[in-house]
Amino acid sequence: MSGGRCRWLWNEAVHQQKTGRKPTFGKLSKMLTEARGRNAWLRAGSQVAQQQMLRTYGTALDHSFKVKGRGRPAVKKLKVALPSLEYTTRGPAIKNNRLCLPGKVTIPVVWSRALPSEPTSVRVYRDSLGYWYASFVVRRDQAAVPGADLPGIGVDWGVKTTATTTNPAFDLPHLGHRKRCAAELAKAQRKMARRRRAKGHAPSKGYQASKRQAARIVKKAARQNTHDARVWAKNVVERHHLIAVEDFKPNFLARTTMARKAADNAIGAAKRELIERGTRAGRKVVLVPPAYTTMTCSGCGERANLRLGLGVRIFECTACGYTADRDLNAARTILATAERDRASADDVRHQIASFRGGSGAVRAGNPGHGPGGKPPDSSGIVK
8 A cells, every 4th residue: 555655655756846946855755744634545555655756857857868768757558667665774673584664564585695784775676577676775795806817809799699899708698598498488478368258348367367377487587688688798808908888879679660579689688687797897988879880890990871771781891801890890980980089079979980090988987076077876876
């Protein structure tokens, strides 16, 4: 029920936003006080969780104004939004391996690892399978990272191979976890279709069970992709001082015939994991725009006159005669662009004509300070 109260407050804040008034945290807190005074059912919920939810909404709204192209917070629908509660240090407590929440709620916790310090906040949420998780925010010391024994590596994203690098030993192949689960998922979805009741009738227990079974199959494939990306990123970060990453955004692939295979590759998750691990380890991570990387020769820097079709898997340079796999050539071009430190003065992304001249690379998560002497943001990525 507490999740329903927080969702109601979130939707009220969205309504205030749609009326043309920017709801700051102070205005939202005043609105919460008035609403709790009028409604007894709202007072029955935890005020700490409700205030934290409004603070999260204010942060998301401010971030949407700062980041171009990011959508404003939207209404949370009951059938779509999963319940989530966030508590600060005033709310939760840990006693005898049990999580104690406001309202005399105690939950036994299966710990995945020991907490390195006292938590400052906790978020309790439920996933699509109905399992509940508690995510703690703690302080921890920076782990010592071994020195890199290799100078640099370039990473090019693709569909046939998820990540092609300048060193074939560090390639991330397309493992096809979702494809292996396709037949089992189709069987579970057919069972859902047979047990689905007419519109207006409550779903049966058999339908809900088959729905959870289908969700469990999808979740298993997603976890396998996440595990493979973490193991691969850890191996790359530990061995290389410079990591040049193609700043590839795979969203457009969802509108092509390669949508299913692109989703199975999970390029976005692998890219995000590599950047985050490189940032925490203090490696030099450079984002290189993908424009013309496939058309540029990594040997002489000459750019081809025509774009290479997806069916052409071998790159041949007409200037110097260099021949290589197109993805390998692109990875070497990306690394060469990063090694020449072609970052602009204000770290704004640019399209590159070739790595021989013109700016293009963008530093991401470099140690020290960002543009203008400012430190990087909390994510460690210099905008």
